[in-house]
Amino acid sequence: MSETADVADLPRPTREHLAELPPTATVVYLHLRNEGNPRTLRQIAYETVRPQRSIRRALRQLHEEGMVSCSPRHTDPPQSEWQVNE
Structure with missing residues (x-):
């Protein structure tokens, strides 16, 4: 893991979008x-101590805004992995 970023460290357009x-x-x-x-x-739900339902909703909103992307992970059962769009 690299340096921990806070909202204040994000570019202004990203901060405004997240607001x-x-x-x-x-x-x-x-x-x-x-x-x-x-x-x-x-993993996100476990690491952020938030309900999966809330995380699913947040990921859907971020994906609709083009801020995160999803890629399939070929496991059993199949799961998707999420990452930030740079």
């Missing part, structure tokens, strides 16, 4: 950015 989204979306975005590696929904 329009629910707080959980900001937490998820910062977590993904700070991790630096793709994470599954279950």
Whole structure:
């Protein structure tokens, strides 16, 4: 894991974009950015101590805004991994 970023460390357009989204979306975005590696929904929920339902909603909102992307992970059962779009 690299340096931990806070909202204040983000570029202004990104901060303004996150301000329009629910707080959980900001937490998820910062977590993904700070991790630096793709994470599954279950990993994000566990590491942020938030319900999977809230994380799923936040990821969907961030994905619709083009701030995160999803790639399939070929495991059994199949899971998706999420990462921040740079």
